[in-house]
Amino acid sequence: MKMKRLLILLCILTGGTTLSLAYDGYNQHLSPDEFKARQKTFITDKAELTEKEADRFFPLYFELQDKKKKINDRAWELMRKGKDNRMTDAQYEEVILQVYDLRIETDNLDRAYYTRFKKVLSPKKIFQVQRAEARFHREMLKIAQQPHKGEPPKRRK
Secondary structure (H helix, E strand, C coil), rough: CCCHHHHHHHHHHHHCCHHHHHHHCCCCCCCHHHHHHHHHHHHHHHHHHHHHHHHHHHHHHHHHHHHHHHHHHHHHHHHHHHHCCCCCCCHHHHHHHHHHHHHHHHHHHHHHHHHHCCCCCCCCHHHHEEEEHHHHHHHHHHHHHHCCHHHHHHCCC
């Protein structure tokens, strides 16, 4: 449970790429492609995208998500280093600074893709996509927290 909380916190701090989190919590039911298909359907519906808008937007969107996932994976590698209690304060500081740099890299990617998204969608639609994306991730987190068949309900600490 502690690791799940860390994962949620890191995803929030690194710009919200929670594809792997939601997929990991729901992996008995959805492949990555199925997850993306549900995400696309959910966002298309909630952001009220036309078929033409969705066809032009989602290749860019998933390209961005893939790049952000790679950055997030690098951040997790760094965070795992922090489990070693033999690290010095200087080493912890280096890990923290590198994670901050990765957050900045993610933010810069978001900014660059916003410029690309504006060629496909209006700023209002982009805003609606962002809201829909956040709602989708909340829904996936709820699903991930639900007990699977045969498991007792998870208790919060």
